[in-house]
Amino acid sequence: MQLLQTTDKDFSVKFQTLVSDRREATVDVSGTVREILADVKVRGDAAVKDYTSRFDRYNPQSLHLSETFIAEQAAQCSADVKAALELAAERITAFHQKQLPQDIGYTDTVGVKLGLNWVALSQVGIYVPGGRASYPSSLLMNALPAKIAGVERIVMTVPMPRGEINPAVLAAAQVAGVTEIYGIGGAQAIAALAYGTESIAPVDKIVGPGNAYVAEAKRQVFGIVGIDSIAGPSEILVVADSQNNPDWIAWDLLSQAEHDPSAQSILITDSEIFAQQVIAAVEQILTNLATTEVARASWQNHAAVILVSDLAQSIPLLNQLAPEHVELCVDNPQLLANQIKCAGSVFLGRYTPEAIGDYLGGPNHVLPTARSARFASGLSVYDFLKRITYLECNKQALQTLGKAAVTLAEAEGLPAHAGSVSVRLQ
Numbered sequence: 001m002q003l004l005q006t007t008d009k010d011f012s013v014k015f016q017t018l019v020s021d022r023r024e025a026t027v028d029v030s031g032t033v034r035e036i037l038a039d040v041k042v043r044g045d046a047a048v049k050d051y052t053s054r055f056d057r058y059n060p061q062s063l064h065l066s067e068t069f070i071a072e073q074a075a076q077c078s079a080d081v082k083a084a085l086e087l088a089a090e091r092i093t094a095f096h097q098k099q100l101p102q103d104i105g106y107t108d109t110v111g112v113k114l115g116l117n118w119v120a121l122s123q124v125g126i127y128v129p130g131g132r133a134s135y136p137s138s139l140l141m142n143a144l145p146a147k148i149a150g151v152e153r154i155v156m157t158v159p160m161p162r163g164e165i166n167p168a169v170l171a172a173a174q175v176a177g178v179t180e181i182y183g184i185g186g187a188q189a190i191a192a193l194a195y196g197t198e199s200i201a202p203v204d205k206i207v208g209p210g211n212a213y214v215a216e217a218k219r220q221v222f223g224i225v226g227i228d229s230i231a232g233p234s235e236i237l238v239v240a241d242s243q244n245n246p247d248w249i250a251w252d253l254l255s256q257a258e259h260d261p262s263a264q265s266i267l268i269t270d271s272e273i274f275a276q277q278v279i280a281a282v283e284q285i286l287t288n289l290a291t292t293e294v295a296r297a298s299w300q301n302h303a304a305v306i307l308v309s310d311l312a313q314s315i316p317l318l319n320q321l322a323p324e325h326v327e328l329c330v331d332n333p334q335l336l337a338n339q340i341k342c343a344g345s346v347f348l349g350r351y352t353p354e355a356i357g358d359y360l361g362g363p364n365h366v367l368p369t370a371r372s373a374r375f376a377s378g379l380s381v382y383d384f385l386k387r388i389t390y391l392e393c394n395k396q397a398l399q400t401l402g403k404a405a406v407t408l409a410e411a412e413g414l415p416a417h418a419g420s421v422s423v424r425l426q
């Protein structure tokens with residue numbers, strides 16, 4: 001963790017170093033991933049089974065998880081977890097249903113009918129990570145927007161290290177209505193979804209977070225299929241004044257640090273005493289946290305506490321960092337929120353810990369990381385929809401517009417374009 005002060009002489013140099021802190025995997029996995037993709041493309045299921053045996057230490061007879069297996073596993077999930085998943089699904093569904101866009105259609109002043117129709121993708125693959133930890137919440141966040149968009153075939157892959165799976169993942173699949181599930185992970189799962197194998201029909205788009213192998217595989221199959229954005233290690237930036245309980249803020253910072261040793265937690269505050277109290281609270285919590293190893297590595301190597309003289313100074317800093325999550329733990333948080341231009345999702349006030357958004361707030365938790373909030377947004381219903389535009393001219397409308405089209409076609413040196421219009425004008 002580094003402590004920066006805006007009044008320091010070298011603040012801007014140190015801040016720029018923080019902004020450009022590249023936290024992706026240091027090992028280049030592109031060669032390994034290329035080999036796995038090529039092998040699965042040629043050998044199909046046999047290759048997927050070989051990699052599953054090597055990386056997940058599991059030798060499945062069939063890659064497909066049967067309805068009976070899914071039901072048996074899901075039944076092991078406690079009633080409390082099932083009820084929480086259902087509440088989460090209800091809230092995520094309600095928020096995402098409001099995103100469904102309207103078609104556009106009108107007739108313009110020259111009589112041309114034109115418009116745009118939203119159409120759901122036909123088949124998508126959802127990657128649910130399952131290596132270091134498993135995330136039933138991510139299944140809901142990926143599958144429910146696809147369902148709401150109207151995707152007909154939703155296929156899910158999830159690795160099963162040593163043949164095991166967290167029952168809550170399959171309970172979440174039941175809640176979300178996902179039935180086509182394969183117990184595979186890593187680059188081999190992405191290859192199977194993109195190219196298809198004997199037992200897995202290919203999809204049109206692959207979404208969902210994963211480790212460096214999964215992210216690189218998605219990058220390499222992009223073009224053959226669509227992908228969502230590449231989700232990197234989690235990030236949180238908390239803007240807090242001294243009126244906060246330092247313990248609360250310390251837990252918030254650690255909630256994202258515990259995801260990954262490369263995760264990043266940043267506190268911006270206007271009180272040096274409060275900053276020191278939060279740092280002490282983090283150290284205290286770390287002594288007794290089950291995920292302490294990961295969280296400590298993230299806190300030690302990537303965290304920062306920034307002291308500003310006025311919290312208004314946090315806004316330009318925040319917009320440069322473009323973090324995945326922002327908490328505004330101040331009175332009147334809306335005043336600061338209105339000035340935010342680059343962030344994945346914003347959590348307002350002292351009673352909205354980011355973790356509520358991770359599970360059941362309603363907005364999606366798959367959000368832009370690594371400063372991509374400068375140009376990207378979180379996963380939504382729009383990721384599962386396409387737009388098809390249309391145009392209909394009648395004879396009179398073509399007479400009105402045709403001459404200019406012929407002029408432009410001739411200016412581009414494309415006589416067949418010009419001809420296809422001019423023959424209709426005679």
Ligand SMILES: NC(=O)c1ccc[n+]([C@@H]2O[C@H](COP(=O)([O-])OP(=O)(O)OC[C@H]3O[C@@H](n4cnc5c(N)ncnc54)[C@H](O)[C@@H]3O)[C@@H](O)[C@H]2O)c1
Pocket residue numbers: 032051055056128129130131132133135138159160184185186187188209210211212213214231232233234259260365366367
């Ligand atoms: N942004 C989000 O919304 C979000 C949500 C959940 C998880 N995540 C992130 O997703 C990631 C999940 O990673 P994970 O590892 O736990 O699960 P994972 O499912 O992404 O990866 C497991 C797979 O990696 C492959 N693999 C492991 N070692 C390999 C090797 N040496 N060579 C080739 N392949 C190998 C295996 O095939 C295995 O099935 C974490 O970084 C987590 O922070 C992000």
Ligand SMILES: N[C@H](CO)Cc1c[nH]c[nH+]1
Pocket residue numbers: 135137138233234235256259324358365366367
């Ligand atoms: N915070 C993660 C996205 O950065 C999502 C998640 C899943 N489970 C808990 N958290």
Ligand SMILES: [Zn+2]
Pocket residue numbers: 234255256259358
């Ligand atoms: Zn989280």
